[in-house]
Each structure stands twice: as C-alpha cells, then as structure tokens.
Amino acid sequence: MSRELNQNIFVAGHRGMVGSAIVRRLQALGYRSVLCAGRDELDLLDQRAVRAYFAEHRIDQVYLAAAKVGGIHANNTFPADFIYDNLMIQSNVIQAAHASDVQRLLFLGSSCIYPKHAIQPMKEDALLTGVLEPTNEPYAIAKIAGIKLCESYNRQYGRDYRSVMPTNLYGPHDNYHPQNSHVIPALLRRFHEAVQADQAEVVIWGSGNPMREFLHVDDMAAASVHVMQLDGATYQANTQPMLSHINVGTGKDCTIRELAETIAKVTGFKGQLSFDASKPDGSPRKLMDVSRLRALGWQATIDLEDGLGDAYRWFVEHRLEARD
Template structure:
C-alpha cells in the first residue's frame, strides 16, 4: 500500500477496525475512509453499491461483522448467519466490481472443527464438525473466506483472509450479555472488587484452553500481510501460546486486585475444549506478536476501568 492510497476500513468503530485506524495513522496513511453503521448499512446491497461507486477505494479491510460470545452466538443464531453473510457478500462483490487492488477479510478461529488436532493448522478447515454454539457465525465466516478464494480464482482478484485467535484490547465489548470470555471476566472481577463481593461466578469448568492476542498486534500483522502476502491460504494470526480459562481467571483476579473466591458454574457450556492456532505460516512470513498476555491485560484493565 502507498501512503496516499485510498483505504476503506469497514467496521472502524469496533475493536479490530479502530486498532487498524490507529495503526494506519501511526504509519502515515492519510487517505483512510470509513462510515458509521448509521451512514452506511453494509447489509443493504444498493447502499454498498453506491458507496463503492462513489468512493472507489484502492484497498479494503473488511472488519465489519456481527460478533459476540457463547450466549449471543447461541441465542441469535439466525441474526449472526444472515447479517454476516450480507455484509461479506456486499463488500467483497463490490470490491471486485470496482477494481479494489487488495482486500483483507477477517474470518475467525471458530471456523475450525470443534475437535481439531492442536495446534490448529490452516489446512484443518472443513475437516470436521463445528462447535454447535457458534456454528452459524462460523459458517458465515467460512463463506466469506471462500468468496475471497474463489474471486481470486475466477476473476484474478487479490483478496486475502486471516483467522485471528481470541482478541482483547481497546474498544472491546464489555456487555455482560454479549461479550467474550476475557472482557466478561475483566468486568466481573472489577465490579466484584468495587462492590466487595464474596465471590465471582465464572461459567463452565475452567478447563478449556484458549489463546489470546492483543488487537494492536493483530493490526500490525494485517498491515504486514497487506504489504507482503497474496494467496488463497487464510493465514492464522495468534501467539502460539494458550492457557486454561481457570488460569486466565486467576490472572485477571490478580490484576484487578480482587480478593474474594472464584466459583465455577458447571451447568453452563464450556464451548470448544481447546483452540490453539498453529502460527508457523505467519512466522515464516516475517511477523510475530510483541505484547505478552499479562502485560496486555494489565494495560487494558488500567485504561478501561481505572482511568
């Protein structure tokens, strides 16, 4: 990408999109465009068509999506499938029609089979059954990366896709009904400390293992790939390191300064037993994460809850 290229960041108000904006600004890209959801409904085919026709972006980061945790994914199954398919279909197709030089699509590590061997390699995609609680979201994301692959194959486009691991950082969602596990725990432990609660309830057994990446590291990885990578293999982006939810809860408890007990509600779902990405490909492409989990969590906790 050139410094004066017109770059469209779809989903710029979300955690990923806002991290991309910060990174692009830091790197000196001046011609970045975006629209709020009230200005441009990405599920509206005609609106997206008109936007691309008028703006003619050179590069597109497709970070817009309907996202949520286990409860949200399992409750609003049709919404997650429909809205994500519509957003992807409209943006990817209009990028092709309007001659976008390169597009980067954000998939998700939940697209991999529930019982994938660990760590999960890129070629494990579509080799087994998905986790039921987020199957609609995963199917939508699989459709998006397959659109990128097949627009490349049929039309000669340069559309790439990435599979980030679990993310955290500025502009995360802390809503107790729709948030992912890490921000949900940050909020729970902070509120328990402030309200002097005797214990904090955490869903599940604490046994599943998860990998977490700071969103600023993700933004750096995506700029690196936008400048160096073309291909139909969707690239895993992660740390290559994981920990149990129990270990995560203990870490957040310590960072927040909460002194009470942790109780585990085993009647609630655990989700996939383990999700650790194999990051050999992106390491070979010249990128590695820089922000350690404990360091990143401490910074996020201070910024979100103490300032």
C-alpha cells in the first residue's frame, strides 16, 4: 500500500461532484500525487490534447469521472450533446491511457444503462436485455459504450480497466440548475427558495410514485477507491470477461413522494406538497442489486436523511457557487 500511495493518479472530472469526492477520498487515504486538470488546462473533448497530457505525465492509475450529466429535462433537451460529449470524453481518455501504458483505470457509469423495465433489483447481467428509458437513452448508450470500451481493451490488450455503475448520486458540488439538475438538488433548491419566500406550496414533477435509490457521493467515492484497490484476482473472481462492471448503491429505495417529504423536513418547509402528473415520471423503479459489491467487502454507510442534511448544508454555505 505504501508504494501505491506514491503513484500518479489522474482524476478526470475533478471539479464535478463525483470527481471532487474521489479526490477528497484519495487525499484522506494519504495518496501523495493526485493529478487534476481543469477544462482551461485540458479539454477532454480534444483527442490530441488528451494524448499529449498523458504523454507528459507518468500516470499510473485513472479515475474517469468526467461526464456531461443532467436530469430528465436536460436529457430531453440536449440529446445530441449528451451522447457526443460523453462518447468523446471516455473514448479519448481510455485510448490515451492505453497508449501511455496505463494498466489500471476505473470508469464511472450510471444506473441508466439498464432497461426501463429491468427486473428489480437490477443485476449486472440485465445490461442489454431490453429497451432503455427514452428520456435518457443517448446518455445511457454512451455509458454502455464506455463499459464495452473497457472490456474490449481488457480482452485485446490485457488491460485492467474496471467499471462501476452508481445509482442516483447527490452531495457536495452537485449541480443546482433549476431545470438541468437531477431530482435531489432540484428539490433542495426548490424547497429552500420556498422557505425563503414563505410559500405555501411546492410543486414536484411527476406523480410521486416512481421509486429511486440514492447514494451520497462520499459513499460513491469510497466504493470507487475500494474497487480500484482490489487485487486483480479478487476483482476477476467476482466479475466475468463480458460482464466486468459492478453496481454501486445502497440496495434500498424510496418513492419520490417520500424523498420530497424528507427534503421538506431537512429544509424546514411546512407547506403543502403537490405533484404535477403531467410531467414525465421516467422509469417506474430503479433499484440496484449490490450483492456483488458487498461480496467484495464494501457497503454504503451514509443514511439518506443524514446525507440530505449534509447536501443541504453545502448548498446553503455555497449558494453563490452552486451552478445556476
């Protein structure tokens, strides 16, 4: 472990919610050389620039957390951006890692890779067994391509490129855009503004019936580092050559209505909750089967209400930094 602490570890997407959490986790564990490059220094959409960066730095491991992400509205509005940007980012980074002889890489995907009506909880082998949720299909296809890129480099070149598929994430450094954010930051902002304006009602998109699983980003970072640190024999014993990704989640879910009620409690909102059923619900349920990850020795530790409280405190303290 002491030798590994001196390795050069590149975290792609370090300014995002997941990337910044991975950086915090690595630094807390004592890693001495965590490499980060902002968009002003390295444009991950530029293949030549990415290859030059890898050639310049002697990188030992890569955490590929960079991605274009957003909620239902953003996915519906910008499908071309979501598929193109994500395909280019992951292709450029994975190919550059291989070209620079980086043996180990961790690709971060998304639970949206699974079919809309996948059997719940969703096992890893549900991949490519059915139709995807239409609202985020372009993003999901890009993430599936990332998994297959890793598998293909492993098969053809003997690389050790791993993939983890997180459930819905939330926490510090999330995107709080009023339209383009995911459900938790969108609701935290909406309830916060309702409290500030002394509003009597908050309207939530959809029926409130869909069930979702949520994981605090610090748990996601801990799981990512845990999976990356596993020796090859242990990792391979719990995966298959054509099924190399691992689900990351809590194994528990709640309805959107229950989520909204918890956020109302965390933010101190005392008014009425209304649900606009004319807005899309998305998949009826998305719960991850995390038995494979638990067999590898890791499980989530942050309770949803505690995690929401942490996320809300960050939002209030960094209100001017939260993306609008």
